[in-house]
Amino acid sequence: MKLGSNKRGQFIVIAALLIAIMIISASAVMFGAVTYFKHERWEEYIIVIDGVKAGTRNVLELSLANYTQALNSSVLKTNLDSWRQDVKKAYSGFGVIFDYSLASGLYSVYGMSLTYSQGLARTWNQQISSSAANATARLNITSVGLNGYSFVSTLFLKMNITDVLWYRGQGQNPGTVGVRVVMYAEGPVFLSNLQKSNFVLFQIGGQNQTFSLVRYYESTGHGSNPALNAYVYELQYSSQNDPGTVTATISVVDNRGIKVTGQATLNTVTA
Amino acid sequence: MLPMCFGIVVVVIVCMGLGRLCKRGKRGQVRVIEAVMASLVVVFAVAFIDLFALTPVSPKYESSDLEKIGFNVLRDLDEEEVLARFVNNAEWENMTAALAASLPTDVYFNLTVFDVAGRIVNDQAIGYGAARVFSNSPYVASVTYVVPGYQMVYRPRVLVLQLVRS
Numbered sequence: 001m002k003l004g005s006n007k008r009g010q011f012i013v014i015a016a017l018l019i020a021i022m023i024i025s026a027s028a029v030m031f032g033a034v035t036y037f038k039h040e041r042w043e044e045y046i047i048v049i050d051g052v053k054a055g056t057r058n059v060l061e062l063s064l065a066n067y068t069q070a071l072n073s074s075v076l077k078t079n080l081d082s083w084r085q086d087v088k089k090a091y092s093g094f095g096v097i098f099d100y101s102l103a104s105g106l107y108s109v110y111g112m113s114l115t116y117s118q119g120l121a122r123t124w125n126q127q128i129s130s131s132a133a134n135a136t137a138r139l140n141i142t143s144v145g146l147n148g149y150s151f152v153s154t155l156f157l158k159m160n161i162t163d164v165l166w167y168r169g170q171g172q173n174p175g176t177v178g179v180r181v182v183m184y185a186e187g188p189v190f191l192s193n194l195q196k197s198n199f200v201l202f203q204i205g206g207q208n209q210t211f212s213l214v215r216y217y218e219s220t221g222h223g224s225n226p227a228l229n230a231y232v233y234e235l236q237y238s239s240q241n242d243p244g245t246v247t248a249t250i251s252v253v254d255n256r257g258i259k260v261t262g263q264a265t266l267n268t269v270t271a
Numbered sequence: 272m273l274p275m276c277f278g279i280v281v282v283v284i285v286c287m288g289l290g291r292l293c294k295r296g297k298r299g300q301v302r303v304i305e306a307v308m309a310s311l312v313v314v315f316a317v318a319f320i321d322l323f324a325l326t327p328v329s330p331k332y333e334s335s336d337l338e339k340i341g342f343n344v345l346r347d348l349d350e351e352e353v354l355a356r357f358v359n360n361a362e363w364e365n366m367t368a369a370l371a372a373s374l375p376t377d378v379y380f381n382l383t384v385f386d387v388a389g390r391i392v393n394d395q396a397i398g399y400g401a402a403r404v405f406s407n408s409p410y411v412a413s414v415t416y417v418v419p420g421y422q423m424v425y426r427p428r429v430l431v432l433q434l435v436r437s
Contacts, residue, residue, distance in 0.1 A: 010305065012305045012306065012308075012309050013305055013308050013309055013312070015309070016308070016309030016310075016312040016313055017312055019312075019313060019316075020312045020313055020315070020316035021316075023313070023316045023317065023320065024316055024319060024320060027320040043335040043338055043339060044335075044338065047338060047339070047342045047414060047415075048415075050342065050346070051342070051415065051416055051417060052417075054346055054349060054416075055417045055418075055419050058349070058355070058418065058419045058420070059419045059420070059425070062419065062420045062421070062422060062423055062424065062425060063425075065422060065423045066423040066424075069423060070423065078425075079419070079420075079425045082425060082427075083419060083425075083427075086387045086417070086419075086427045087417070089387050089429075090387065090415060090417045090427070090429045091415060255352055256352065257422045257423060
């Protein structure tokens with residue numbers, strides 16, 4: 001074969017064939033690698049993990065609701081023990097193993113110092129009051145070899161009784177007292193979806209008081225008080241005179257069922 | 272596979288022709304033909320590989336896509352704080368309406384609610400689409416979602432949502 005003389009050009013074809021073989025070989029390896037991961041049920045595993053996380057948060061919610069309304073301090077531990085067993089049954093076939101630990105002792109939560117016991121904490125009857133729950137969960141999925149996936153689930157409800165406004169009446173009409181409250185959920189973010197029915201207790205000087213609820217975002221300030229720059233709930237009631245000083249007790253149950261009770265003695269500010 | 276076989280046949284035939292042309296001293300034409308052949312070989316190789324590409328319309332994508340849609344819909348209803356209420360109060364008609372409104376119009380669904388012992392809780396069907404749609408479809412996506420309880424009470428329910436695209 002005289003490759004060096006009049007058949008030298010065929011070398012290009014041979015080179016092209018070699019390149020084609022290389023492309024196909026490389027692609028075969030890549031195809032194998034890609035399909036290996038495709039055959040794993042990644043989406044299902046992610047859905048299981050997200051489902052367990054959402055469920056754990058729901059367990060914390062209903063446990064904190066129970067604790068703040070029925071004052072059952074061991075409810076979170078009891079419910080998470082049940083949840084550990086039920087997760088295994090609900091996702092049978094995946095080999096889901098759920099475990100948890102509850103917060104205990106002093107924690108700083110969104111600028112507040114809270115003392116947890118069995119994962120639950122409440123600081124009530126203060127001007128700034130709160131209810132909170134905290135648990136760290138660990139998740140193993142044995143079918144896929146996932147070990148030690150850990151996440152923290154935290155719930156938080158804070159009430160701040162900011163100030164009391166006095167609106168003078170026109171002529172002989174009585175004036176209005178407005179007790180202003182700012183509510184926060186975890187984040188912290190303003191809680192802006194509360195209705196009058198969520199304010200389950202409103203007492204002035206220890207006596208139940210009928211009220212009307214006004215909701216607005218406050219960004220202007222009143223008198224010498226600076227702007228709150230917050231979403232405000234104002235609980236208004238009628239009064240003949242400026243009371244000067246008001247002792248208000250307010251209980252809120254949010255839409256998750258979590259309760260917080262605050263109390264403050266504040267001087268009125270003329271609006 | 273067909274383009275690759277066709278390409279090999281073409282290369283063999285042209286190689287045979289090239290030998291004859293070289294003998295006649297037409298080297299210029301040979302170079303051009305060789306270059307064309309080389310290009311064809313590479314093009315056929317790429318076309319061959321393309322046969323194995325997994326496209327987004329593949330049923331494998333379709334099934335996992337439906338699972339994601341189903342899970343997101345259930346989680347959204349849960350975050351809106353209506354899912355636990357529907358399950359606890361046996362508001363199956365509201366559940367059906369909420370799922371029908373949240374899922375794409377071309378997706379059929381069937382939801383079954385179990386307790387943790389595996390007993391069916393919903394006493395009426397929660398779904399959209401005839402039963403044969405699910406039995407005839409080769410790809411039925413299934414999503415499991417657990418609702419631990421409602422308000423202060425721990426009472427877990429396991430929701431199994433089956434989805435088929437029409």
